[in-house]
Amino acid sequence: MTLAFIFPGQGSQEIGMGKALAEAFPAAKAVFDEVDEALGQKLSALMWDGDIAELTLTANTQPALMAHSVAAMRALEAGFGIPVTQAAYVAGHSLGEYSALCAAGAISLADTARLLRIRGNAMQAAVQPGQGAMAALLGADYAQAEAACAAGRDTGGVCDIANDNAPGQLVISGTRAAIDAAVAWSQANGVKKAMALNVSAPFHCALMQPAADAMAAALADVAIRAPAVPLVANVTAASCIDPEAIRQNLVAQVTGRVRWTESVQFMVAQGVTTTGEAGAGKVLTVMQRRIEKALNGHTLGTPADLEAFAAATKG
Structure with missing residues (x-):
C-alpha cells in the first residue's frame, strides 16, 4: 500500500x-x-x-x-x-x-x-458582490469547457476554468455576464448540465x-x-x-x-x-x-x- x-x-x-x-x-x-x-x-x-x-x-x-x-x-x-x-x-x-x-x-x-x-x-x-459568478459544467470535456469560456470572454468579461475536479466535472469562474454566456453556450452545445453555483465570489480566476x-x-x-x-x-x-x-x-x-x-x-x-x-x-x-x-x-x-x-x- x-x-x-x-x-x-x-x-x-x-x-x-x-x-x-x-x-x-x-x-x-x-x-x-x-x-x-x-x-x-x-x-x-x-x-x-x-x-x-x-x-x-x-x-x-x-x-x-x-x-x-x-x-x-x-x-x-x-x-x-x-x-x-x-x-x-x-x-x-x-x-x-x-x-x-x-x-x-x-x-x-x-x-x-x-x-x-x-x-x-x-x-x-x-470582487464586489454580484459582479462575479461560478458555474459547474457537468458532463463536459476539457475542449467543451474551453469553448464555453471562449464564448464567455466574447462578452468582454473574464471567464476561466477554475477547477478541474474530475472527468466530466469542471467549474468555470469569472464576471457574471461572461459566466451566463458560457452557461448558455454549454446548454446549446451538448453539455449534459451547466448550472450556476451559489458562491460568495468568483474563485480561481483572473478577477x-x-x-x-x-x-x-x-x-x-x-x-x-x-x-x-x-x-x-x-x-x-x-x-x-x-x-x-x-x-x-x-x-x-x-x-x-x-x-x-x-x-x-x-x-x-x-x-x-x-x-x-x-x-x-x-x-x-x-x-x-x-x-x-x-x-x-x-x-x-x-x-x-x-x-x-x-x-x-x-x-
Whole structure:
C-alpha cells in the first residue's frame, strides 16, 4: 500500500465539524485551541454550535476546514501511531493545500490559521458582490469547457476554468455576464448540465488578482519549511518540497486553476493506491472514484473514521 493524505476545500463545512475529535483526542483539542488563540476568535464554538451562515463566510470557512483537517491528522498520529510521514504525498484542494502544508510541517498551525483568515477576507473583497459568478459544467470535456469560456470572454468579461475536479466535472469562474454566456453556450452545445453555483465570489480566476497580491504580501512574512512529505501542488499537478516554490505556487493558486484531476493522476502514476481524506466530508474521496476507480479511499473526519482507517492500513 502506498498512501497519500488529501485535504478538502470549501463546501465541506458543517456545524459540529471536528467536535467529536476534540472530545476524544487531546491532540485534536489542542489544534482547535491554538487556532482560536491565533485568530483571537472562538472559531471552534462557531464550528460546533454556531450558525451555518456565519460559518460559511469565506473568512471563517477557510481556517475552520483547515483546523478540522489538521486535528484529524494530529489525532491519527497520537491515537493510532500513524504520522503524516507514513504517506508518500500530501495534496489539498484549494484552501486544502494550506491544510496539507500545515499537516506536513511546512507552515506552523498559527501561521496557517492567520494566512487563511487573510486569504478568505482578500478573496471576498477582490470582487464586489454580484459582479462575479461560478458555474459547474457537468458532463463536459476539457475542449467543451474551453469553448464555453471562449464564448464567455466574447462578452468582454473574464471567464476561466477554475477547477478541474474530475472527468466530466469542471467549474468555470469569472464576471457574471461572461459566466451566463458560457452557461448558455454549454446548454446549446451538448453539455449534459451547466448550472450556476451559489458562491460568495468568483474563485480561481483572473478577477482574484487583488487577493493574489494580498497573499504575496502575507506569505512574504511567513516562514515556510520543506514539508516532511512532498506536496502535490494545485497549479502544477506535480510534487514540490522547495519552500520558495511552495510560496510562489500559493500565490499563483489564488488566480490559477485547481488541477485536481491531474494531481490525482500524478499520485497514481507514482504508485499511490490509497488515500485518506483528512477533515470534513468526503467530497474528494467521491471525486477520485471518477478519476481512478482503483484508488482505495478513506475519510478521516471522526474518531470512528480514524479507528477504521488504522485497522484497514495496519491489518
